Amino acid sequence: MVDTMALLLPFLRGPRIRMTRTAPPPPGPHADEVLLDVPDARLGPALVAAARGEHEPAAALLAATRAAGEWEHRDRYTTRLAAFAHARPEWFESWRAAAPRDPDRLVVDAQLRVDRAWRSPARAELLREVSPLVTAAAHGDDRDPVPWRIALDHARGAQAGPKYVEELWSAAMRRAPHHYGCHVAALRYLASSFHGSHHECLDFADRAAQDAPPGSLVQALPVRAAFAYLTDGCGPEVAPAPLHAAAERAMALSAALPAADPWPAEQRNVLTYVLVRLGRVADALEQVRLTGPYATSFPWDRFSDDPLGHCLRVRDELRGASDRPGGGHHGRARSGDH
Template sequence: MALLPPFIRASRTVASRRPRTAAPHPAPGPGLPADDEVLLDVPDDRLGPALVAAGQGTYETAAALLAGTVERAEWEHRDRYVTRLASFARSRPEWFEEWRAAAPHDPDALLVAAQLAVERAWDSPARAELLREVSPLVTAAAQADHRDPVPWRIALDHARGSNAGPKYFGELWAAAVRRAPHHYGCHVAAKRYLAESWHGSHRECFDFADRAAQDAPAGSLVQALPVRAVFAYLTDGCGPEVPRERLDAAADRAIGLSARFPGSDPWTAEIRNLLTYVLVRLGRRADALAQLRLIGPYATSFPWGRLSDDPLGHFLAVRENVCSQPSAEPAGHPRNGHGERAHPADH
């Protein structure tokens, strides 16, 4: 296998209910909401009003939301809000078009525009070519505010999709970590690039994720990076075997991160949903049940949407299975014939 690139050596829309096709189900177990109370991709209390206002055709609430994240240097929130607003603009573009017309040089509007352009190009069979065409948008977003790491996360995703070489990607990575050494989104983008550059290179991905988590503060979302590496390994079905103790260590690290946040918290819902999937695959059903109680009513598209066209239904089915077999014996090697395949670009 080729040597690792230098960069790894350095230290959906408003919440949706599941359609009701039958009478509401009772709660599946103590401390868990009923099936018809579980929501998908619930926005937090700040993003929710911005999405509602955008749905009504106005952009000012979204603009104020993103401006506040810069004032408070809330880069993780900024990244998440930009992604959700761009996704909303794909289906409801009027409010965003009005924003761009009113403030064409607004750094926040430029950032959403860059995210939106990358998302649109990503779904095309001519993805690499289209991504090269939107490079000026990504560059404009990066130049708009030199403190902000989020444009560099977009640039990392852009480079991965346009098949950039490791030298160029490494330069982008260095620029990103100078701005925010422990930014979760940039680390996820870097791990995805590594996974795609060397398909099946799970040990290298684990090495990168473990080093990043060890260097990050205890409450940083980067503590969840190793469990993302576990997800990629469990759903990929190729590459050398990773020792079971390493998979459990990554899950334990993510459990520790989850414990630092309150239960029924939309902010950590995606990490807890991902952790639940991993714990189920590892046969750790008691730990998975504990995470399900912390998740409460907040299902997320990731990881379930990588495994099914019905992410909410898949989550509920897994939850039901966990509740019906709380004392199941731990599984053997979790990849032996029972893997679920996810799209590799989503690792």
């Protein structure tokens, strides 16, 4: 292993890597310019209004995503609004009172309640109590796949059997066959139900990506499976080739998405982690450049209670590695190295 990579090991555990030289990309933004979990231009005003106790902008935002069939945005906004409702419930309580049958309110409520159950030691019991709310959200708009993604997460927490999960998956795919959130939920169920079966998870992710359009976020699913393998430390080893193939696919998607934009930031943060673990310093730095000032809690909260600080330390070490003799490398793991 090249000495510069050794400095990353306090942050990222990785295999032995043989490097080949390429020129490093330009550095990303300075540390004091990097922000954590920045909302995009549509979500930001809704969160500001919610902080004032006003639910109407959030309701209008989700209604617009549902009317336009913007399911990826709807999923992301639902998760963020539920997290905000957990921290600041007043605005959401007024929405619940004003619109008890609103399908947009129901989907946020289902997400909020499932998230709360996951955090509780009494998870199984609380998830059983939440089931009717998840069902109500699914009946809110028959086109909407987001409640079915929530149902898949609920099923994983409830340790539901594969037959039931297959039914949920079929229902989700009838609504949106390339919905990224549902694919991530299914991947996480596979990983938890068949612990250590990373070959199956990588195969599932690769098949889904092959079937998805070139610009779909599902193109990032294989690198999500690679991340799960690299952070699990369980099960049989996976050869380097599918991990690099997953990274290449995600890099192609990243190159096609807007640079320095909050929307693809999480995918790029995950990809950066995987590239560092594969020893591909220059490629990881290119993702830092494309990500710009947008750090996301995931994946860095898997390794630290200070995800922003952890992300910044990794970025600094990447820049330092590219500046030192022998740095700025594009690493390819050899089959005998992993």
